[in-house]
Each structure stands twice: as structure tokens, then as C-alpha cells.
């Protein structure tokens with residue numbers, strides 16, 4: 186099984202971010218204690234099985250101090266069996282990653298870091314309102330590697346307005362020179378509830394140029410492939426098989442337990458969504474209540490989710506599983522659509538699966554939604 190912990194605090198709000206976090210850290214310890222209590226309350230959510238991956242996400246989990254991290258890991262170890270080769274990832278921001286802190290993470294058992302680099306270019310970091318400097322980004326990677334954390338992923342953001350593609354190329358070159366095992370590359374998007382969203386409304390900034398974003402994505406995919414990175418999911422690239430085991434479990438629709446404010450859980454038939462509010466979360470857990478909304482997934486929901494996530498991966502979607510999830514003859518109903526998409530060279534098949542082609546990856550969401558099934562037909 187897989188475990189996600191949401192640490193809902195950040196030092197500063199990035200201009201593009203609409204995740205759940207608070208910059209008021211005054212109740213951080215209380216929230217961490219509540220997350221530990223939620224782990225205990227939820228220990229039977231999934232059938233007993235070894236934990237294969239643990240993921241500290243957020244927010245900024247690198248804000249956890251040594252005691253808080255130990256509290257969470259000790260609670261997990263007391264109530265679950267963690268596999269000896271479990272992948273234990275912590276999302277981190279460079280400004281937190283001094284040598285002493287990295288050593289604490291390593292000693293506690295963190296064996297994978299996902300570092301929010303976003304760019305190695307100082308003006309781009311300022312534009313995004315990142316708190317760290319370009320130098321800190323580079324320095325923390327080297328220090329983590331010296332300490333012994335080799336499995337490092339970095340996030341990069343593309344489609345940041347710039348006169349040409351030079352800065353993105355430099356960002357990738359820097360990642361190659363640092364021998365980064367895994368890169369997650371995300372297109373800059375402007376969400377309504379963010380600083381960028383409000384500036385866009387007031388016409389203080391321009392919308393993202395879609396053509397420029399598509400050009401950057403194509404260049405990124407090509408350059409990463411030339412440098413040994415396999416695109417195993419549309420936005421995720423790994424060298425030498427260093428896939429994110431945790432995120433791959435989401436894309437393969439494996440059950441997981443998510444704890445903390447705004448975390449989601451999935452048990453194969455339903456999803457639960459924890460409240461995205463730290464004070465309400467705290468109060469509920471203190472009263473031994475899980476503050477979650479339940480959504481039961483219909484066969485159509487499960488099929489459509491599988492199409493949406495599975496097609497984005499190198500593993501594609503399995504024909505038999507589509508029939509099984511949808512409870513109907515998915516392939517014969519969609520025969521004409523699948524044939525048209527194959528003619529356009531957007532998808533390809535083998536005996537068991539359907540996959541997106543390289544050109545299909547540019548239209549991934551549209552292809553999945555064209556294949557969605559309607560719940561009412563069940």
C-alpha cells in the first residue's frame with residue numbers, strides 16, 4: 186500500500202500556486218500531531234499490507250523539524266509494516282536544505298527528495314515569487330548527493346515568459362550537470378485563486394501563450410530524451426529507471442491512504458477528500474472525527490479516471506481492464522474513435538494495451554475525454 190502525508194505550510198506563497206497551504210506556521214506542531222493521530226484513526230482504511238511508498242507532500246514538508254518528522258515516521262512504523270525497500274520521498278524547498286537538515290532527513294530514513302527547483306535562473310525565480318535563490322537550488326542538490334541521497338527529483342516549470350528558449354535549455358543543462366535522476370516538468374498555468382490569477386484579471390500580466398508553451402514542451406521532451414531521460418509519464422522523466430514509485434501507484438490506480446488537511450485517499454471503489462482548512466482539520470481530529478467527504482466511484486468514473494491517468498504513462502491502458510472497469514464492451518463501443526485516433530497517429534496498440542504516440546501526447550487530455558464513457562449508459 187501507499188501512504189501520502191500532506192504538510193500544509195509554506196514560508197511564502199508562490200505566485201502560481203493553488204495547493205492547500207498556510208504561511209502562518211504558529212500551529213504547525215499541533216497540525217503535525219493531528220496528522221499522527223489521523224494515521225492511527227485510519228490504520229484500517231486499507232487491507233493490511235506492507236507500505237511500499239511513503240510521500241511527504243505539501244505545502245513544504247522540509248519545514249518539518251527533526252522531532253516532527255520522527256513523530257510521523259514513528260507513528261507509521263508503530264501501526265504499519267513498512268517494506269525494507271520502501272521508497273520514502275520528501276518534497277523540499279532549497280532554502281530549507283542546509284547540510285544539517287539534509288543529514289537529519291537522511292538519518293530518519295528519507296531516501297528520495299523531490300526538490301522544488303522550478304528554475305536555475307534568478308529572474309524567473311523572482312517572477313514566480315520563489316523564496317530560494319538559483320545558487321541555493323544548485324547547492325542543495327550537491328549537498329544532498331554528498332550526504333548520500335542519490336535519488337533526487339527536481340521540478341522545473343516551462344512556458345515562463347522569455348524572449349526565447351535559451352533559459353529553459355540552460356535549466357536543463359544545469360540539471361544534467363548535476364546528474365539529476367528524475368525531472369518533473371510542469372507548464373506554467375494561471376489559476377484563478379492565485380496572485381497571477383488576480384493580475385491576469387486586472388490585465389497586469391498576459392495569459393500564457395499556448396503556442397510558445399507547446400514549443401517549449403516539444404523542445405524539453407527532445408532534449409531530455411537526447412540526454413538519457415525516459416518520458417514515462419507526460420510530465421515525468423527518469424534516468425536509468427528512477428521512476429517515482431509513489432506517483433506511479435496513483436497512475437496505476439493502486440489504493441492509497443492520504444492523511445493531513447486536503448489529502449485524498451482511494452480504496453479502489455471510492456475516494457475521500459480531507460477538508461482543505463487547517464483549523465477545521467485540527468478540530469475534527471481532536472474530536473476523533475475524520476473530516477473527509479466521500480465520493481463513491483461509478484464504473485464510468487473509474488473507467489474515465491483510468492483513461493485520464495493511464496494514457497499519460499508509458500504503460501498505457503490495458504484493454505481487459507477497460508472492459509472490466511466499465512462493465513461493458515468498451516472496445517467495440519469505441520471502435521470508430523480508436524480507429525480515427527490511430528489514423529491520426531495519436532494512439533497505437535499492441536495485443537494488450539493502448540498507448541499515446543509522441544504526437545498524441547500533445548493532445549493527451551482531449552484524447553482521454555473523447556474516450557470517456559457516460560455514466561448514465563450503465
Ligand code: SF4
Pocket residue numbers: 194195196197198199202203204206243244245278301
Ligand atoms: S509551490 Fe510549493 S512552496 Fe510554493 S506556495 Fe505552492 S506548495 Fe508552497
